[in-house]
Amino acid sequence: MKVNQTDVVDPGEDWDRGPGGCEMEPKERRASPATLSPKWPDQPSSNPAGEAARRFAVNLRAAIGDKPVRAVARDAGIDEGTIRKILVGQSWPDLRTIWGLESALEAELYTR
Structure with a gap:
């Protein structure tokens, strides 16, 4: 795909504007x-x-057991850092991550 000069975003562009120039509220950072x-x-x-x-992280820790986190990440096709952040509560697991981990560990990690 060829990129034209007009396709490049100007770093000085007003990022507080939505489609049609409508003003948008700043996104609140999630805890x-x-x-x-x-x-x-x-x-x-x-x-x-x-x-x-929290329950997902507890279930994940139990399912990992004594397996190396790096091996679980490789098998799940996700980044090792993602797993570590989930375990310590720094990150919210997304659907792709949940699916990859449940498949790799052959365990139901997300319960409702």
Whole structure:
């Protein structure tokens, strides 16, 4: 695909504008799962999404057991750092990550 000069985004462009120049609200930064539990991952969260992430991390840790995280990441086709961030509650697992981990570990990690 050929890129024309007009296709390149000007770094000075107004990024606070949406389609048609409409003003958009700044995106609020989402709290990490660990901040939603008083003692991650040992204590439940009162936030439903935080609790789902906590249970996922607990299930993931149990399913990994004594396997190297690097090997699990390779088998799941995801980055090792992603798994480590999920385990310590720094990151929210997305659907692709959940599916890859459940497939690689042959375990149901996300429960409702």
